Amino acid sequence: MSAKHSPVVVVTGASSGIGRETARLHARRGGRLVLASRSRAALETVAQECRELGGQALVVPTDVTDERAVHALAAAAVSRFGRIDIWVGNAGTFAYGAFEDLPSDVFRQVVETNLMGQVHGARAVLPHLRRQGHGTLVLVGSLYSHVGSPAISPYATSKFGLLGFAECLRAELRGSGIRLRLILPSTIDTPIYQHAANFTGRRVRPLPPASSPKRVARAILRAPRSHRFAAFVGRTQTAVRPVHDVAPPVYDAVASWLMDHVELHGRDAEASPGTVFTAPETASPVTGGWRRTRRRVLFGAMVAAAVLALPLRSERRR
Template identity: 35%
Template sequence: MRESGVVVVTGASAGIGRAVAREYGRRGCRVALLARGRRGLDGAAEDVRLAGGTPLAVPVDVARSEEVFAAAQRVEDELGPIDVWVNDAFTSVFAPFHEIGPEEFRRVTEVTYLGFVHGTMAALRHMRPRDRGAIVQVGSALAYRGIPLQSAYCGAKHAIQGFHESLRCELLHERSGVRTTMVQLPAVNTPQFSWVRSRLRDHPQPVPPIFQPEVAARAIVHAGDHPRRREYWVGASTVKTLLANAVAPGLLDRYLASNGYAAQQNASVHDPHRADNLWAPADSDGYDYGAHGVFDARSRPRSAQLWPSQHHAALAAGVLAACGALGARRLLRSR
C-alpha cells in the first residue's frame, strides 16, 4: 500500500487494533478507527496523530451491520478510497461452556464472527467496483485449535477461518484485484484479559509464550501490503499448535484437558481496572486501556518466526538454489 493510503481498523480503541493503528500512523496513513469506546477511540486518534498519520474516529458496534456500512461510507467521504480494511474487533467470555448463557454466546458470535463478516461486506462494497484493495482478517492459532474455557471465542475464530477460505476462492474465481488474507496470531499481551467477561477463579491470562501487540501489528501491516498469501502464522507457538493439532489431535485434547485450565489463569495478578466489555465498552468509566495488557514483564517484543513468515518466497528460493548448487557439485564430482 502506498504511503498516506486509507486504512480502516476495527477494534482500534485498544490492544492489537490500537497497535495496528499506530503502525499505520507512522507510515503517514489516513486511519479510520472503528470501536465502541469513546475514551479509547480518542486515545487511538491521538496516537495516530502523534505518529504522523491522520485519524478519523468512528464509534461503531461491529455487530450492527448498518453501523459498519455507514462507517465505511463516512470513511470514503472524509478520507478517500479505502485501500486496506483490518478486521480485529472481538469480545469473549472466559468460562466453561455450561456456565455461558445463550445470549452471551450469541453476543460473542455477533461481535467476533459477524463483525468480521460485516466489515468485509462493507469493504467489498467499495473495493470491488474499483477492483483493488486488501482485507486482513486478524485470526489466531485458535482458528484451528479449540481450547477449554474459550468455546465462544474459538467457535468464532474457526468460523472466520472457513468464511475467509470461501471468500478467497470466490475472489480468485473472479480474478479480482481485491485480496483477502488472514494473520494467525499467538498469545498477545492485550487488555482483553482485563475486560472480557470471566467466571474463572483467578485472573485470565494468555497461554505462554506471550508476545507484545507490536509484534502482531507489524505482521498485520505486512499482510496488508502483501495480501496474496492465504495466511500468515506469527510465533513459533502458533506453528507448533497447528502442527500438533494436525498430527495428534487426540493427544492434544488430553494435554489441554489436563493443563489448559491452569495455563489460562494467574492468581498473582490483581488488576484495579478489571472490567466487563460484553455489552458495553470497557472504557465507559473514562479509563484508556491502550495497547498493552498487564503481562508486560512476561511478553516478548519480537518473534523469531515472523521474519520467515514474511519472507517465505525468498526462503524457498534460497532453499531451491542451495539444493541446485549441491546437486551440481555432486554431478561434477561424479565425472
C-alpha cells in the same frame, strides 16, 4: 508520501491492543486512518496519538455487531478520504467458562462480535473495493482458528468460523484485484484478557509465552504486499498443531492440563461479563503486561512435563 497518496486504512477494534498498535504504525507512515470501536472517548485518545505521529485520523464510533453501523463506517471513510485502501477487521471479545456454565447471551455476543462483525465488515467494504478495482481486506483470526481448548468455546467457535468464511471469500475474490489476508496470532500481550468475560470462578491469564502486539501490527502492515493468504504470529504455540491433528487425545489432555494449571488460577473470581456487552470508557493500553521471562520459562517447563508424562501414564494403564 504525500497525504493525497497515503493509504486510507480503516481499523476496527482500534481503541486498544493490536488495533491501537496497528493505527500507530500506519500513522508513522503518514496514513489516513479511520478508527472504529464502541467508545468515542477511547477513539479520540488514539486519534490524537495518531495525529502526533504524523497521520490523519477520523473517529467513527462503531459497534461491529450492528451491520448498519458498519456500513456507515465504510461510507464515512469514503466520504472523508475518497476511497478505502485497507480494511483491518480486528474487533474482538473473549470469554472464559465451561460451555454449560456460560450464559447463552455471552456466547452469542462473542460470536456476533468476532465472526459476524467480520462478515459485516466484508459486506460493507467490498462494494467500495470492487468499484475501485483494488484494495486489501485484512481479517484478524487466531491460532484458535485451527485448534480448540477447554473453557473458551465461544471464542474458538468464532475463530473457526472466521477461517471458513475467509477461505470461501478468498475463492470468490479470485481475479477481482482485491486481496484477502488472514492474520493468525497466538497469545498476544494485550488487555483482551483483563477485559474477558469470566464464568470459571477462577482468575484468568493468557497461556504464555505472550508475543508483542507490535509483531501482529507489523504482520498487518505487511499484509497488502504479501503473497501469503495466511500469516501466523507467535511460532512457539503453533507447534501444537501437528499434535492436535495427529493425536487429538494427547492434545486434549495437554490443553486441559494447561487450562487448569496455567491459564486459570485462584478460586476467588466473581462471575463477570467483562466488556463483552459494554465498552471501556477510556482507551486501553496496547499491552496487557503479560510478557515476563519467568512465565516463559515456567510455560516451557510445564508443557515439557505434561507432554512427557502422558506416554508414561498410558503405559501404566496397560
